[in-house]
Amino acid sequence: MSLAVENCNDLVDAISDPACFIKDDLSVICCNETFFSLSGLDLNTPIKNFKLDECISLKHTWSDDEIFIYPFKKKDIGIRNSLIIKNSTNSVLNVSVRSVPFVEDSGEVKAAFVVFKEKVEKIEAGGEIIELIEQQEERLEKLDGVDNGEALTNSKLKKLIVEKNRQLIEANRTLQKVKEEINEELEMAKSVQDSLMPKKLPDFTNIDVSSIYMPAAMVGGDFYDIINTQTRKIAILIFDVSGHGVPAALIGATAKMLFAHYIETMESPAKIFHEVNSKLCSFLKTEHYLTAFLGIMDPIQSRMVYSRAGHVKPVVYHAAKKEVSALDVRGFFIGHSALADIAEYKEETIFFDPDDKVIFYTDGLTEGCNKNNELYGRERLIEKVKDCGHMPPSDLLNEVLEDQVNFRGGVELRDDFTMLCIQIRDSGYLMRQSGFTKEDAPNTIIIYAPQEIDGVCSSILKAMDHCGFSDKEIKRIRVCIVETLLNSMVHGNKNNSNRKVIILYKVTQEKVVLSIIDEGDGFDYDNLPNPLDPENLLKESGRGIFIVKNYVDEVHFNKKGNRILVVKYHGGDDK
């Protein structure tokens, strides 16, 4: 991830506390609305003309006092709580101010992110503290003006040059060796990153997914993943580590493991961000950080809960209206120890209509430059999505890619980028296939392997017990669940554990209805051999459906033969 104005905007915009980005000359590049409204700035004043070291008055939210930021020095960048704020009546407010430096490869501070965090206590300061502040200010000013120069004689200068030349030759040799080692390390980093990218995106019944990753010359910090949660929702994760090379790849790998762990145990994107941030901050002591977006999608309800950690806002294409919108929710970026204890994450929910799409991406896409150093930009992306939103996900992403490549006109990518597109299909399709209606509101479970059958039995049989079904009825339905699910996995899905089996069920006091759908080609249920015929008696298989038919009141198959619907009435006559 590189630092461009658009990216800065996304970072500050994602935060609800006053926050801004400053350049190394302390001029403000951009700020969020909270900062703007509290600063009392004139709306007509261009923000870039405003410098943070000029005493700004911030009208603080917990008091009506006019307060002044203590003059901000370049040396303050990166120091926690480096600013003290005093108000017009000379009392000092304990406001936590964090600044995160953005350092170039040369080690030079290019910019800083500054966030002001409210602290509840207010310190009534006497002259002592004010004096301390003033002393500090004078000391910093003196340091700025110190001249360390020293007069040198010619002979001293000559010796110095010879010595420096020797050192340079030595350094050059070392550099050559280091360069080779770095190249090896970069190759390793690239293979780490490659190995963590999903090789094949999973198939989902009513969600289509497509992705494109464009590497740049240097190993980038883009990662994405699509994970099935324990309750069979779909977690869509995309994140971008600051910087490039080995550190970005290693931090990305660590973050991805942490995300995978927490996605397995939690379903709240905001809580997952909070946990990953705490863990990363506890053992990462570098200047790297990452922006992320996480959506937990319920494919049956066509609903996604999402949280954003300073990441670029995904674009939503609303198919019915042919309009686009952004997935916006505020949250701090992840993994910077200076912000560990103040980072907050929120989450929102979006409901999709059939054929809606979401395009997740990393900033390398919009920051692709042409030869005039113009950025591809979010506006061009949005226009392209509006034009091509009706296309299938893979075609849409290819159109965007082609547009960006054409725009760059041969200019190399500065940063790698990733695009991920999901399309929400009509969830009514699944209902129609299942034999239920939306009004039935059946429960849904998706499983992939026989080990998960016990969990399905447990859910359905508990509901039957609750509705007063007899032990005998419950035991027989258990047989039916195991038989139909094994049938779907073994014969339908051909033991392919990447294929899912969807169970929709509804238990009432009147009846239990189960619909089992697999992803196989289906088979001819109408002409199943009778296992009691003499020629079939000693065959290994062919009894499952026969037994199910004997245990329930109704059995229906769909035309394709990949769905079975069984109905058992409560207290119905046993066959």
Add this chain to the structure above:
Amino acid sequence: MEMNVSQPDQNTAMIQMIGQFWKKEELILFKKHINELVDKGVNKIIVDLFRLSFISSQGLGLFVTTFSELKEKDCELVLNRPKGCVKEMIDLSGFDMFMKIDETNEES
């Protein structure tokens, strides 16, 4: 589930099935026990189902193929004391038409 294998005499073996019999690893284990008993030279294997609470059609299918294979080796497979759902499924599948289903306690 549990499978307890015993050999009351040189020619007879018993496999006591306890719990549920339908998972792949359980089917494999049953097959392994049968092969070991055949290697020992027994000519009658009694499968005690009294404490078996659940079986799948795959489990039943394995009993059928085992029955056929043992028959070729002059070894008899007897299903003993099935009850509840297990008995229902054995009866539904017409096992009594080709093999012995013993309702008595063979051990006693």
